[in-house]
Amino acid sequence: MAMAALRREGRRFAPLLSPRPIAAVRSSLVSEEDIPFGARSISTQVVRNRMKSVKNIQKITKAMKMVAASKLRAIQIRAENSRGLWQPFTALLGDTPSVDVKKNVIVTVSSDKGLCGGINSTSVKISKALYKLNSGPDKETKYVVLGEKAKAQLVRDSKKNIELTISELQKNPLNYTQVSVLADDILKNVEFDALRIIFNKFHSVVSFLPTMSTVLSPEIVEREAEAGGKLGELDSYEIEGGETKAEILQNLAEFQFSCVLFNAVLENACSEQGARMSAMDSSSRNAGDMLDRLTLTYNRTRQASITTELIEIISGASALEG
Amino acid sequence: MEPPKTPSSFMSPRPPTPSTIPSKITVNFVLPYASELATKEVDMVIIPATTGQMGVLPGHVPTIAELKPGILSVHEGNDVTKYFLSSGFAFIHANSVADIIAVEAVPVDRIDQNSVQKGLAEFTQKVNSASTDLEKAEAQIGVDVHSALNSALSG
Structure with a gap:
């Protein structure tokens, strides 16, 4: 339809323009088919091309x-198997989303x-909302971004707050060693009082819970x-091994981060595939649906042109007879 | 905007501390790729803490223990299941629940004696030939793990 309009426009401006550019425009849309002036049949070429491309996209x-x-x-099994990993830490250290600290680091996991x-x-x-929630005059909040997509979105307006970006996480299948190296990298390069890891927890193929x-x-x-x-009970625990309590807590926090991050990247990868x-x-x-509509248009146009041709033939014949 | 969920909403709540000591201890033994034991009730577990083997019975005092490469044995009636752990942490809670988190663990009967011997020899040689501190430390870890494996197999 659009093409027919374009052709009409082309004809109207034909004296003003040289014929070549129009042909160039047309050839990019329609296969080179020189329609002579005064052609009466309706071309179905455009619709056919459109149908072909929609079919390919499909x-x-x-x-x-x-x-x-x-x-x-494949990844769902691994994500589900890794779900036991963070639970002991939450049981021991509690869940403290509202803790008020000076240096917050928001770890955004994306694809x-x-x-x-x-x-x-x-x-x-969620990361941005959390940033607003945790920013204040004497506070420092930074982002650590995992994955290209969140990076592209965050770079736009909070470039100066991004401390570290890591991408191509999923080039190889995710494993614990790789993630713990990554966690180590983050811990070494970023100073923090609290790390907040944002990811999509896989719930089902159609539902993901931002966590x-x-x-x-x-x-x-x-x-x-x-x-x-919430952490008051921690003092009642005896601590075995290590020189000091601080040392054990340090090891514990590092281990906790690597375990939580491992589960987070797996859950997020799983959600990504589900969402995709x-x-x-x-x-x-x-x-x-689009193909159905286009087929309908195509058939209608075809029929219309047949009808027109028939009418022409019949009326021509009757004119000769009469 | 809805606030994000937090981990505690995905977790089944832990049982409260009972007033009397229960007869069994509940063990959660997790690895990055599997939950080896999930809320399993057993008689006793022996944990390879850095301070030495630690037997845990129901009613054990709350403890946080760092683990070293060694044998974790789970006693259940007359059955004893032995795993070799690489490293990790163990938490024993007041409610007779023990959480054991390890990076890697294998049942002892799946370890091959010959490759352990070979690995031990290899790393011992590396300790002697190491030039930098890092290399030396890495080789030392190898020796520690392999000698722990060795003693686990022979013991």
Whole structure:
């Protein structure tokens, strides 16, 4: 339809323009087919091309969905197996999302690749809200960003607060050694009182729960334990091994961070595949709907042109007879 | 905007401390890739703490222990299951729940004696030939792990 309009426009401006540029425009849209002036049949070429491209897009999205589904199966098992890992730490050190400390580090976990629905924007949104919540005159809040997508979103308005970015996490299948090296890297390069890890916890293929895990530095753990509250019970524990209590707490905090991060990246990778699967599913469905509409238009146009031709022939014949 | 969830909302609550000492201890033994034991009730566990082997019975005082490479044995009636741990932490709570977190663990019967001997010899040689402190420390860790493995197999 649009093409017919373009052709009409082209004809109207034909005296003003040289014919070549129009042909160039047309050839980029339609295969080179020189329609003579005064051609009466309606061209269905544009619709046919459009249908072809929609069909190809549908093929691609379907394939992506299949790939995501098979990747999801593998990673879901690993994510579910790693769920036991953080629970002992939460049982021992409690869950302290509202702890008030000076140096907050927000670790945003995201994916490297797009086309996976809204999971990355969710983590970024939550990270930004958390940043606002934890910023104040005597406070320092920094971001550590895992994955390209959150980096691209955060660089725009909080570039100066990004301390560290890490990407290409999922080049190799995620394993604990790799994540603990990464955790070590973060711990070495960033000073923190509390690490807040934001990720999407996998719930089902269509639902992900944005989650925040908090890891406190050993000094804060000690401070909180002395102050009582949620960590008050920690003082009743006997500590075996190590030279001092501080040393054990240090080891404990580092180990906790690597374990929590390991689970977080796995859960997020799992959510990513799930989200990609449902996103690709809906875009294949959309492409299907679009194809149906285009087919309808195509057939209607075809029929209309046949009808016109018939009328021409019949009226011509009757004119001869009469 | 909805606030994010926190880990505690995904966790089943831990039981309160009972007034009398229960007859069994509940063990959670987790690895990064598996939950080896999940809330399993057993008679006793022996943990390889850095200060030495530590037997844990129900009603043990709350403890945080760092682990060294060694044998974790789980006693359940007459059955004893032995695992070799690389390292990790163990928390024993007041409510007779023991959490053991290890980076790597294998049942002892799956360890090959010959490769342990070979590895031990290799790392002992590396300790002697190491030139930098880092190399030496790395080799020393290798020796520690392999000699722990060795004594676990022979013991």
